[in-house]
Amino acid sequence: MMNNRRKTVGVVILTLVMTFMEMSALPAALFCNIEIKDINPIYITLMLNFIIAFAICWLCKKIFMKDWYFGLQVKGMLTGLRKYGLPAVIATIIVTIAFCIGLTPFDNKPTIWRVVVEGIVYYIGVGIMEELYLRGLLQSIIEKWFGKRKNASLYAILIASVLFGLGHIFGALGQPIATVICKTVWATALGIYFGAVYVKTKNLWVPIILHLIVNLCGIPFCFSTSNQYPSIALAACLVSYILLGIYGVYIVREKSSLKS
Numbered sequence: 205m206m207n208n209r210r211k212t213v214g215v216v217i218l219t220l221v222m223t224f225m226e227m228s229a230l231p232a233a234l235f236c237n238i239e240i241k242d243i244n245p246i247y248i249t250l251m252l253n254f255i256i257a258f259a260i261c262w263l264c265k266k267i268f269m270k271d272w273y274f275g276l277q278v279k280g281m282l283t284g285l286r287k288y289g290l291p292a293v294i295a296t297i298i299v300t301i302a303f304c305i306g307l308t309p310f311d312n313k314p315t316i317w318r319v320v321v322e323g324i325v326y327y328i329g330v331g332i333m334e335e336l337y338l339r340g341l342l343q344s345i346i347e348k349w350f351g352k353r354k355n356a357s358l359y360a361i362l363i364a365s366v367l368f369g370l371g372h373i374f375g376a377l378g379q380p381i382a383t384v385i386c387k388t389v390w391a392t393a394l395g396i397y398f399g400a401v402y403v404k405t406k407n408l409w410v411p412i413i414l415h416l417i418v419n420l421c422g423i424p425f426c427f428s429t430s431n432q433y434p435s436i437a438l439a440a441c442l443v444s445y446i447l448l449g450i451y452g453v454y455i456v457r458e459k460s461s462l463k464s
Contacts, residue, residue, distance in 0.1 A: 211269060215345045218264050222337040225257045227374055232256060241317045247326050254329040261336055274340040275408040284405035285413060291451055292397070292414045295444040296421050299437065303424040306434020310427040323423035331415035338368050338395065339402045339411055357403045358456055365395030365449075383433050386442050393449025394418060400452035418445075 224230070229246070232253035237245050265272060314322075343364035350356035369392030376384040398411040421441075425431070433441075 211272070212345060212348075214264065214268050215272070215341050218261065218269075219337045219341045219345070222257050222261065222333065222341075223371070225253055226250075226333055226337075227371070229253050240321075241315045243318050243321050247322050251326060251329050254333050257333060258336075273344070273406075274336070275402070275406050276340075277407060278409070280405055280407045281409045281413075284401065284407050284410035288401045288404065288410065288455065289414055289417070291448055292417050295448055296417050298444050299421040299440045300424065302437040302440035303421055303434065306436045307424050307428040307430060310424075312427050312429050314426045319423065319426045323426050324420070327416050327419040327422070330419060331412045334368070335398065335402075335408055335412045335415055338364055339399055340408050342367070343399050343402065358453070361396055361399035361403065361452070361456060365392050365399055368392060368395035379432065383438060386433075386438050390441050390445035393445045393452075395449075397445075397448040397452035400456035403456050404458070 229249050230253070232249045236249045236252050238248045239245050240248065265274075343360050346363050347356050347360035350359055353359075369388045369390075372387045372391040373384060376387045379387075394415075398415060401414060402408060402411045
């Protein structure tokens, strides 16, 4: 019992530490301000912070969370992507088209380095970071708290997803209130989808990859000086991601799950 309590406390603390690191960019922001081409230095700082957070998570897993299950294995990954990934791909295509329409005419000419780093590499880090502490840690520990209760997985998904949605308020500060509300709602819905996929596949790489795919819709921003969401993109994101959330509720209530 004592070991379980110690592990629970450790998981909660690690979740809070990783959440703080992502939102604050600390400690990397204290010493990292690297300028490369036209890449915004904050992206380099954030990616360095991700690496530090991953190292902390790895050490915690080795020291006091040796039997904690993340599901970071290759087995079952492709099966999970084939079974649950198509809706994310469709939603990403729709939302990307909406961004391209809304941001036209593009008034920025980024280097290929900026597009790759800000539009792809950075979001690989985001996908791994957020899925590690939101699904691999937070959602899993909440589900354990519910024990054998009916719909324990669904309740854990919903709680973790609401917190995921609320966390996006900080990243939307300075945007119009409609954008803040929409981002909170659709982030919550996306959290439900990612969380449900994790429950069904037991493989964290599946929601990590789907998280990256969804985030790729932000690439058009590299070609624009605007940081505002066009109305058509807001609508597309809101509708598409709410539908993904509904799909997530549906699949998590299915009786069968992928075994890995």
